[in-house]
Amino acid sequence: xxxxxxxxxxxxxxxxxxxxxxxxxxxxxxxxxxxxxxxxxxxxxxxxxxxxxxxxxxxxxxxxxxxxxxxxxxxxxxxxxxxxxxxxxxxxxxxxxxxxxxxxxxxxxxxxxxxxxxxxxxxxxxxxxxxxxxxxxxxxxxxxxxxxxxxxxxxxxxxxxxxxxxxxxxxxxxxxxxxxxxxxxxxxxxxxxxxxxxxxxxxxx
Amino acid sequence: xxxxxxxxxxxxxxxxxxxxxxxxxxxxxxxxxxxxxxxxxxxxxxxxxxxxxxxxxxxxxxxxxxxxxxxxxxxxxxxxxxxxxxxxxxxxxxxxxxxxxxxxxxxxxxxxxxxxxxxxxxxxxxxxxxxxxxxxxxxxxxxxxxxxxxxxxxxxxxxxxxxxxxxxxxxxxxxxxxxxxxxxxxxxxxxxxxxxxxxxxxxxxxxxxxxxxxxxxxxxxxxxxxxxxxxxxxxxxxxxxxxxxxxxxxxxxxxxxxxxxxxxxxxxxxxxxxxxxxxxxxxxxxxxxxxxxxxxxxxxxxxxxxxxxxxxxxxxxxxxxxxxxxxxxxxxxxxxxxxxxxxxxxxxxxxxxxxxxxxxxxxxxxxxxxxxxxxxxxxxxxxxxxxxxxxxxxxxxxxxxxxxxxxxxxxxxxxxxxxxxxxxxxxxxxxxxxxxxxxxxxxxxxxxxxxxxxxxxxxxxxxxxxxxxx
Numbered sequence: 001x002x003x004x005x006x007x008x009x010x011x012x013x014x015x016x017x018x019x020x021x022x023x024x025x026x027x028x029x030x031x032x033x034x035x036x037x038x039x040x041x042x043x044x045x046x047x048x049x050x051x052x053x054x055x056x057x058x059x060x061x062x063x064x065x066x067x068x069x070x071x072x073x074x075x076x077x078x079x080x081x082x083x084x085x086x087x088x089x090x091x092x093x094x095x096x097x098x099x100x101x102x103x104x105x106x107x108x109x110x111x112x113x114x115x116x117x118x119x120x121x122x123x124x125x126x127x128x129x130x131x132x133x134x135x136x137x138x139x140x141x142x143x144x145x146x147x148x149x150x151x152x153x154x155x156x157x158x159x160x161x162x163x164x165x166x167x168x169x170x171x172x173x174x175x176x177x178x179x180x181x182x183x184x185x186x187x188x189x190x191x192x193x194x195x196x197x198x199x200x201x202x203x204x205x
Numbered sequence: 206x207x208x209x210x211x212x213x214x215x216x217x218x219x220x221x222x223x224x225x226x227x228x229x230x231x232x233x234x235x236x237x238x239x240x241x242x243x244x245x246x247x248x249x250x251x252x253x254x255x256x257x258x259x260x261x262x263x264x265x266x267x268x269x270x271x272x273x274x275x276x277x278x279x280x281x282x283x284x285x286x287x288x289x290x291x292x293x294x295x296x297x298x299x300x301x302x303x304x305x306x307x308x309x310x311x312x313x314x315x316x317x318x319x320x321x322x323x324x325x326x327x328x329x330x331x332x333x334x335x336x337x338x339x340x341x342x343x344x345x346x347x348x349x350x351x352x353x354x355x356x357x358x359x360x361x362x363x364x365x366x367x368x369x370x371x372x373x374x375x376x377x378x379x380x381x382x383x384x385x386x387x388x389x390x391x392x393x394x395x396x397x398x399x400x401x402x403x404x405x406x407x408x409x410x411x412x413x414x415x416x417x418x419x420x421x422x423x424x425x426x427x428x429x430x431x432x433x434x435x436x437x438x439x440x441x442x443x444x445x446x447x448x449x450x451x452x453x454x455x456x457x458x459x460x461x462x463x464x465x466x467x468x469x470x471x472x473x474x475x476x477x478x479x480x481x482x483x484x485x486x487x488x489x490x491x492x493x494x495x496x497x498x499x500x501x502x503x504x505x506x507x508x509x510x511x512x513x514x515x516x517x518x519x520x521x522x523x524x525x526x527x528x529x530x531x532x533x534x535x536x537x538x539x540x541x542x543x544x545x546x547x548x549x550x551x552x553x554x555x556x557x558x559x560x561x562x563x564x565x566x567x568x569x570x571x572x573x574x575x576x577x578x579x580x581x582x583x584x585x586x587x588x589x590x591x592x593x594x595x596x597x598x599x600x601x602x603x604x605x606x607x608x609x610x611x612x613x614x615x616x617x618x619x620x621x622x623x624x625x626x627x628x629x630x631x632x633x634x635x636x637x638x639x640x641x642x643x644x645x646x647x648x649x650x651x652x653x654x655x656x657x658x659x660x661x662x663x664x665x666x667x668x669x670x671x672x673x674x675x
Contacts, residue, residue, distance in 0.1 A: 017520070082334055127520075178225075178365070183361075197467065200327065
């Protein structure tokens with residue numbers, strides 16, 4: 001997995017609460033393999049009208065946000081369905097960090113597995129940052145995962161992330177590789193568990 | 206005094222293989238359910254050149270994309286046919302038991318798992334679907350995971366997790382007639398918010414929970430994720446054990462009795478500490494419907510939708526305007542004046558036999574003013590409902606009686622609510638576009654959907670139950 005250490009990029013505010021994974025990637029695109037280009041259908045129903053025309057009021061459609069790598073979302077960003085393809089869509093559209101007051105648990109887990117940082121910033125700070133960006137969209141935002149800071153101009157905010165996710169992103173850790181190192185422990189656990197809890201294994205139907 | 210632990214603490218420690226320095230634990234997975242959406246995970250596994258670790262603990266169910274009509278012929282939509290075939294191929298290559306499209310046990314994974322006795326107390330259960338929380342109704346630790354985690358479980362039968370915080374929701378007293386587990390769930394979500402339980406494992410306790418059937422407990426735990434919870438749990442009891450006895454994959458005979466003995470210890474100790482705890486009075490819960498675009502937009506049926514003009518928080522006011530505009534509802538409108546276009550009875554939330562019975566009680570001898578679709582939670586539920594004559598009640602009321610699958614809850618199989626139409630639905634998410642682009646969803650219990658069907662608008666089921674068996 002790719003490491004995430006720091007990033008300086010344009011940030012686009014999307015100040016909507018409960019921007020769930022159904023909005024990030026509508027269900028009808030879940031049939032697509034990732035190679036089909038999920039980035040182009042990111043936020044499809046919010047971004048385009050029924051005829052497929054770009055909605056001028058959706059921030060990411062505005063030329064000023066072209067090339068944004070950071071999103072500033074509202075409360076409960078990525079709540080709802082467990083579809084990891086929502087993370088693929090964001091990442092493949094060039095987004096490598098989402099800043100929000102809170103995230104859906106499953107979305108946040110999926111994000112870290114794909115090198116996408118979910119930075120938790122208190123509602124007031126997130127609103128202040130978004131407002132400042134609206135005034136001057138071109139001034140970039142810098143994120144430092146080691147320090148857990150978000151800076152823009154002379155303003156610096158401290159964000160939260162759970163230590164497990166932070167560690168995984170900083171080191172680009174691969175879960176499967178890590179687990180592989182504990183293979184013997186898993187085998188030993190299973191054998192002991194099976195003795196203690198025979199009922200935990202499916203009976204022959 | 207020995208250490209006081211919650212049921213969740215007990216479930217967690219029973220599955221802990223090892224603890225990492227940063228606080229992540231490697232947990233043993235007892236059951237892994239997969240569906241058509243697992244294709245990303247199988248691709249990841251193949252890309253690594255790996256194979257499945259425990260095919261005997263993995264069970265595949267075709268539900269998300271399956272057609273609910275015309276199963277006697279091949280699936281006509283080639284993309285959808287490919288999704289179902291892909292699952293069949295992956296299951297067969299990995300020697301995984303499959304409850305496929307034409308299997309008499311097929312249904313929605315969260316209905317089939319319990320029905321087959323695969324879901325048991327004390328287990329750690331995962332599935333690449335957020336409504337996996339359903340299985341917590343049995344006193345299992347069950348939660349939804351993404352594709353990378355599905356791949357990880359396929360390859361290792363274990364999963365790295367950070368321990369969630371513990372929350373207990375006590376629902377005391379007794380619900381009034383016409384109020385079901387769905388109303389309890391919506392009342393809780395309205396109270397704590399769609400993200401109120403984020404990062405928490407929720408235990409549901411209290412007399413109103415203890416008296417719920419397994420079907421009701423499943424509805425409640427299913428909706429835990431709509432409060433943002435990592436999982437929902439109800440302590441197993443006699444109701445649980447009676448449900449599980451003689452299920453195909455459950456332990457049999459002496460083994461079952463031994464299991465019951467072990468399961469009986471799955472309760473929170475009397476002074477176990479919770480990170481958060483709150484209490485609701487069941488008697489105060491009226492039938493509830495949602496009006497907006499998130500499940501916490503839930504109000505008792507005798508209320509009015511909010512008016513953004515009266516909201517002082519500008520962010521909230523903007524949300525209210527957006528939601529009312531999307532839903533096509535005037536500010537302040539009475540819920541019972543909201544006219545509907547169709548109804549849907551189905552989904553992993555509310556399509557079990559008890560749900561169908563509750564809707565049928567209201568519909569019997571009456572005619573729906575709008576079209577509607579009834580998709581039973583499983584093929585077994587479908588056969589049982591037909592044996593009880595419920596299908597006839599639905600048909601005579603003018604509703605369509607279909608096969609089992611996720612259907613119009615998520616619209617992946619093509620069962621969608623047309624753009625701009627309004628649907629009274631027994632499902633779990635009223636998100637923008639959830640039932641199809643432009644669809645407007647109102648969540649409620651099966652009885653309340655039945656009431657809406659015969660009224661043509663959102664309606665209180667209570668007067669319609671007069672003189673009928675509850």
